[in-house]
Amino acid sequence: MEILRQAILEKGRVLPGNVLKVGAFLNNQLDVKLLSSMADEIYNHFNNKGITKILTVEASGIALAVLVAERFGVNAVFAKKSKTANVDGELLTAECYSYTHKVMNNLILGKEFLLPGENVLVVDDFLANGQAVYALKTLVEKAGANFSGVAIAIEKGFQGAGDKIRGEGIDLYSLAIIDSMSDSQIVFR
Numbered sequence: 746m747e748i749l750r751q752a753i754l755e756k757g758r759v760l761p762g763n764v765l766k767v768g769a770f771l772n773n774q775l776d777v778k779l780l781s782s783m784a785d786e787i788y789n790h791f792n793n794k795g796i797t798k799i800l801t802v803e804a805s806g807i808a809l810a811v812l813v814a815e816r817f818g819v820n821a822v823f824a825k826k827s828k829t830a831n832v833d834g835e836l837l838t839a840e841c842y843s844y845t846h847k848v849m850n851n852l853i854l855g856k857e858f859l860l861p862g863e864n865v866l867v868v869d870d871f872l873a874n875g876q877a878v879y880a881l882k883t884l885v886e887k888a889g890a891n892f893s894g895v896a897i898a899i900e901k902g903f904q905g906a907g908d909k910i911r912g913e914g915i916d917l918y919s920l921a922i923i924d925s926m927s928d929s930q931i932v933f934r
C-alpha cells in the first residue's frame with residue numbers, strides 16, 4: 746500500500762535489534778486518516794469471507810482492529826497480556842513470546858467473546874517471527890471458531906514468518922512488506 750510505504754520511509758526509524766519505530770503514525774501517535782485507509786484496504790481483501798469478529802492483541806493492534814471492525818460492522822476483541830482484576834469467568838489462553846518486550850506472555854481472552862463457529866480475522870500492527878499470530882490462532886482454535894485470515898500493517902518479510910504462514914495456506918494480507926532494513930535504507934518487497 747503506497748501511502749503506508751511512504752509513511753514508513755518518511756517517519757519510520759530503524760532501531761537496533763531489527764525493530765522499526767513507527768510511533769509517529771501507528772504505535773504512539775495514531776494517524777487516523779492513514780489508519781482508516783488501511784482499514785478500507787483490509788476490508789476490501791477479506792469482505793467476502795463472512796467475518797464475524799476481529800481479534801488482536803493489546804496494545805498496539807487495537808487501533809487498527811477497531812477501524813477494521815467498523816468496516817465489517819462487527820465487534821473487535823483483544824487478548825490481554827496479563828490477567829487483571831477485571832478479567833473473570835472462563836478464559837482462553839495461549840503462550841506468546843513478545844518480540845519487543847522480550848518476555849513470555851500468557852495471552853488471555855474471555856471465552857464468552859469468541860464463540861464456536863465465528864469467522865475470525867486476526868489483525869496486528871507488525872509481523873516479525875509470527876509468535877503473536879500463532880498465539881492468536883491458538884485462541885481461535887481453542888474457542889472452536891474459524892481462523893479466517895490475518896491482516897498485518899507491516900510485515901518484516903526478512904524474518905520469514907510471513908512466508909511460513911502463507912505456505913500453510915493461511916490467507917495472510919500485509920499492507921507493506923519490508924524485505925530488508927538498515928539505518929540508511931528500507932527496501933520493500
Ligand code: 5GP
Nearest residue numbers: 763764765844845871872873874875876877
Ligand atoms: P512476532 O510475534 O511476529 O514476532 O512480533 C509481532 C509483535 O511484536 C507485534 O504485535 C508488534 O507489537 C511487535 N513488533 C515486532 N516487530 C516490531 C517492530 O519492528 N516494530 C514495532 N514497533 N513492533 C514490533
